[in-house]
């Protein structure tokens with residue numbers, strides 16, 4: 603059956619380039635089945651040149667909402683007329699929809715997904731904990747947009763390119779005093795939580811990290827996921843991290859948050875996370 607031909611059912615999609623690997627259609631279809639919401643969710647490969655026109659046409663043809671992934675998150679933010687507070691902080695959007703007045707609205711649910719996975723699913727306390735974030739790109743910004751609200755005692759960002767981390771610090775200065783350093787000159791005491799938000803983990807590399815950064819019960823979280831533990835997860839286990847997680851839970855939780863934004867219904871996530879973990883095992 604060609605799902606795009608089902609009349610009268612609201613369409614949603616994830617848009618990216620590449621997008622073939624995306625698990626979002628599977629996740630949202632499971633959410634729809636579970637909640638009884640009638641919708642169609644597909645993936646669409648859309649190039650940088652096509653993106654703006656694609657978004658215009660999608661919503662002109664009554665599309666219900668878009669998830670946006672690499673490399674379009676910044677453009678999605680810029681295209682929108684209205685922005686959630688967290689998307690403004692991230693300067694990037696992963697969720698688009700039309701407001702009641704027909705204006706294009708943008709949100710960023712990545713950080714909320716991460717915080718939910720850490721604090722609810724994995725019971726990691728964030729309040730009064732020292733957080734280290736590796737990376738200062740779009741993924742780090744999205745995560746920090748929600749992490750700054752969690753009562754952490756300190757947030758430090760390490761990045762290869764110090765200028766990028768310094769720009770991030772300036773953008774967040776009004777809401778949280780983030781410390782920034784580069785990997786080579788960093789001199790840091792142990793941290794309670796380390797989150798890898800660099801894009802290098804899947805290529806099998808990790809930034810040059812001092813194992814002394816790990817506190818006794820340190821929690822290490824890689825925002826990436828892959829069938830095998832990532833290089834960062836291997837590093838963390840090798841050096842005795844108390845808890846080590848990949849980003850599958852975050853992926854499902856950010857999707858649940860988008861589903862809620864669009865449909866006003868919050869799906870249960872535990873079974874969906876378990877399904878994805880089984881598939882990727």
Ligand code: ATR
Pocket residue numbers: 736737738739740741742761762763766799800801802807809
């Ligand atoms: P994303 O949206 O996934 O965050 P991005 O905005 O391109 O993608 O950011 C990628 C992040 O991974 C950055 O923090 C980048 O560091 P730089 O700002 O110095 O480029 C980091 N990164 C990517 N490859 C890296 C590598 N080989 N070594 C260290 N950091 C790397």
